[in-house]
Amino acid sequence: xxxxxxxxxxxxxxxxxxxxxxxxxxxxxxxxxxxxxxxxxxxxxxxxxxxxxxxxxxxxxxxxxxxxxxxxxxxxxxxxxxxxxxxxxxxxxxxxxxxxxxxxxxxxxxxxxxxxxxxxxxxxxxxxxxxxxxxxxxxxxxxxxxxxxxxxxxxxxxxxxxxxxxxxxxxxxxxxxxxxxxxxxxxxxxxxxxxxxxxxxxxxxxxxxxxxxxxxxxxxxxxxxxxxxxxxxxxxxxxxxxxxxxxxxxxxxxxxxxxxxxxxxxxxxxxxxxxxxxxxxxxxxxxxxxxxxxxxxxxxxxxxxxxxxxxxxxxxxxxxxxxxxxxxxxxxxxxxxxxxxxxxxxxxxxxxxxxxxxxxxxxxxxxxxxxxxxxxxxxxxxxxxxxxxxxxxxxxxxxxxxxxxxxxxxxxxxxxxxxxxxxxxxxxxxxxxxxxxxxxxxxxxxxxxxxxxxxxxxxxxxxxxxxxxxxxxxxxxxxx
Amino acid sequence: xxxxxxxxxxxxxxxxxxxxxxxxxxxxxxxxxxxxxxxxxxxxxxxxxxxxxxxxxxxxxxxxxxxxxxxxxxxxxxxxxxxxxxxxxxxxxxxxxxxxxxxxxxxxxxxxxxxxxxxxxxxxxxxxxxxxxxxxxxxxxxxxxxxxxxxxxxxxxxxxxxxxxxxxxxxxxxxxxxxxxxxxxxxxxxxxxxxxxxxxxxxxxxxxxxxxxxxxxxxxxxxxxxxxxxxxxxxxxxxxxxxxxxxxxxxxxxxxxxxxxxxxxxxxxxxxxxxxxxxxxxxxxxxxxxxxxxxxx
Numbered sequence: 001x002x003x004x005x006x007x008x009x010x011x012x013x014x015x016x017x018x019x020x021x022x023x024x025x026x027x028x029x030x031x032x033x034x035x036x037x038x039x040x041x042x043x044x045x046x047x048x049x050x051x052x053x054x055x056x057x058x059x060x061x062x063x064x065x066x067x068x069x070x071x072x073x074x075x076x077x078x079x080x081x082x083x084x085x086x087x088x089x090x091x092x093x094x095x096x097x098x099x100x101x102x103x104x105x106x107x108x109x110x111x112x113x114x115x116x117x118x119x120x121x122x123x124x125x126x127x128x129x130x131x132x133x134x135x136x137x138x139x140x141x142x143x144x145x146x147x148x149x150x151x152x153x154x155x156x157x158x159x160x161x162x163x164x165x166x167x168x169x170x171x172x173x174x175x176x177x178x179x180x181x182x183x184x185x186x187x188x189x190x191x192x193x194x195x196x197x198x199x200x201x202x203x204x205x206x207x208x209x210x211x212x213x214x215x216x217x218x219x220x221x222x223x224x225x226x227x228x229x230x231x232x233x234x235x236x237x238x239x240x241x242x243x244x245x246x247x248x249x250x251x252x253x254x255x256x257x258x259x260x261x262x263x264x265x266x267x268x269x270x271x272x273x274x275x276x277x278x279x280x281x282x283x284x285x286x287x288x289x290x291x292x293x294x295x296x297x298x299x300x301x302x303x304x305x306x307x308x309x310x311x312x313x314x315x316x317x318x319x320x321x322x323x324x325x326x327x328x329x330x331x332x333x334x335x336x337x338x339x340x341x342x343x344x345x346x347x348x349x350x351x352x353x354x355x356x357x358x359x360x361x362x363x364x365x366x367x368x369x370x371x372x373x374x375x376x377x378x379x380x381x382x383x384x385x386x387x388x389x390x391x392x393x394x395x396x397x398x399x400x401x402x403x404x405x406x407x408x409x410x411x412x413x414x415x416x417x418x419x420x421x422x423x424x425x426x427x428x429x430x431x432x433x434x435x436x437x438x439x440x441x442x443x444x445x446x447x448x449x450x451x452x453x454x455x456x457x458x459x460x461x462x463x464x465x466x467x468x469x470x471x472x473x474x475x476x477x478x479x480x
Numbered sequence: 481x482x483x484x485x486x487x488x489x490x491x492x493x494x495x496x497x498x499x500x501x502x503x504x505x506x507x508x509x510x511x512x513x514x515x516x517x518x519x520x521x522x523x524x525x526x527x528x529x530x531x532x533x534x535x536x537x538x539x540x541x542x543x544x545x546x547x548x549x550x551x552x553x554x555x556x557x558x559x560x561x562x563x564x565x566x567x568x569x570x571x572x573x574x575x576x577x578x579x580x581x582x583x584x585x586x587x588x589x590x591x592x593x594x595x596x597x598x599x600x601x602x603x604x605x606x607x608x609x610x611x612x613x614x615x616x617x618x619x620x621x622x623x624x625x626x627x628x629x630x631x632x633x634x635x636x637x638x639x640x641x642x643x644x645x646x647x648x649x650x651x652x653x654x655x656x657x658x659x660x661x662x663x664x665x666x667x668x669x670x671x672x673x674x675x676x677x678x679x680x681x682x683x684x685x686x687x688x689x690x691x692x693x694x695x696x697x698x699x700x701x702x703x704x705x706x707x708x709x710x711x712x713x714x715x716x717x718x719x720x721x722x723x724x725x726x727x728x729x730x731x732x733x734x735x736x737x738x739x740x741x742x743x744x745x746x747x748x749x750x751x752x753x754x755x756x757x758x759x760x761x762x763x764x765x766x767x768x769x770x771x772x773x774x775x776x777x
Contacts, residue, residue, distance in 0.1 A: 057723075057741060073580045073581075074580075115584075117766035117767065117770075120767045120770070121763055121764070123766070125762070159762070159763045166757075166764065216757045270756070273598055273600065275613055317598065322613060414631060441552070443550055444552060444553060444578075444579040447581075480580055
């Protein structure tokens, strides 16, 4: 186990050495080009012809036209992802899983966003995506088809803004917390990490049916929401990397006429160099909890659990450094609700509850104009565990658990080329996920990007089955 | 990094002129530069601008500087208003209109004149889904200046002079682009030297219109690292302004052009518009901006 983790760390070290060397080589390339001879030449006319910048002054009239197409933003992208490291994962001393090189994603996606202020103070916003899964993609493979298509509506809300208030009704997201990508307070939205092409939580959020009311005061703001139809993190899609065949299927939550809702409010105030927020909410845990079925050929029914959340978040800007702190206290959460998002995460059959105290602490540091580093650590601890004599706890539930997240980005050529990387791991040091992304914007519309994702995990980590996986991805996108 | 700094660009270094003449006074570098700060406040106050920010790698063709590649273009709208004692603090908000992939990205900036008080910046990225305070550092500190929307313009290039921290010398009276200019050297004092990337700057100030037509920035090794060129000097609302500014980075061979496509000053701006609400509340923002557009039309 430790050697596997060690090998993966070596890979990670090589991986970052590459990034470092890339930056050094790139920088040298630019610094070697001197224009001294040009600049000292008085014969050169430095009075620019603005036409080389698309004649901004001549297009003034045209740009002021109000075209209905301006309300749409469309992005078309083709994505390929493969697991490229052939290896075996030992399950027992005599049994192992063969992880072959395999194409996982071959997908053409179209994301459409519509935003229209159709009358003073009124906004209609909607977004949706259409995906075509080509041959080789896990979603077409599982259906034995040459291609499979999928449509999903994301946002759809109507907004009315007046005086110092705003009301939004419809499918939307609510984001709490200051720590980027790793906040204990970012629990209002549900998420879907369907595969490893989605690493950042910003890309995984799903919308829900909400009524949001914002009040903007002179010194502070209030934002409150009601969720009329709480939804839950979707179960893994059959065929996806997070799906594992079991003798039963995970089912969706059957409301059976139950009227459940969520409600919450946040108060925020900005001080000198700092923003402070207080929150309170009545929520349902996003991750459904399943018990292993007691009878054969019977599917387990999900359990839902309501709890109360109290939160506090603050940031502080100190020059180039931004410090973030989130604190969350959750009352009456299920013990088994912190599992990794796959259908291997089954409860031990317990309905025991506990209170959970969590904190996220992080900082963002602007190294210079182009480079940024952010690090976040999330730690949680259960208190007042309400266990029954039949519960079979390992004791780990009583320890501090959590994760950490580090991001680095470096932009070259006015942002035309961006190199970024993410490292994610758990506090126990049992798993490590390393991502490197290189994105090049060919122009204002076309962009290409490549990603490498490497995972290492110990035997008792939820990522165990992905240990030593290396994924290589490429995406071409066109925005207009 | 914010709209306020855009105004500073064309007013600080390249300055608009006042109808006040320096004739009859002893003409010094300082007296000329002092006109800049006053002009800046005038251009900042209650303004609404539409801008285009273009960046590219540059080269020389037919004896002229030109883009060696198709420029990347951003369209921006900004609103600013002065506050505080003597209207020396500025609140501004800038919204990205184009390209589509960056549409809606907004930045709110509070700039304080008070010594020791950091400026504050908030950014709204739709991908993050919330307003985020930015730790970009303050140019009054020993920090690397921040880039303006990824361009070659930085906060240091665009900040106000703090003239008492510099010494000035008129090096020459010459001609540039057919205009008579003062060639003024601007050198930071010891304290300022700790905070600036430049060991000295040289500005070529149009004698008649008091606009800098060209500026050169030198690093601590006395090597010219940046050059800024002004064009389209026009009288806008009784103030001379350079509506096209091009900053060349002589180290990376890249340049950015800032074109003030439309400039309006002395417009009525609601205080509530210059708050974080404008970043997130699209209906509110667009309604208020539309009011400004209608007034100006």
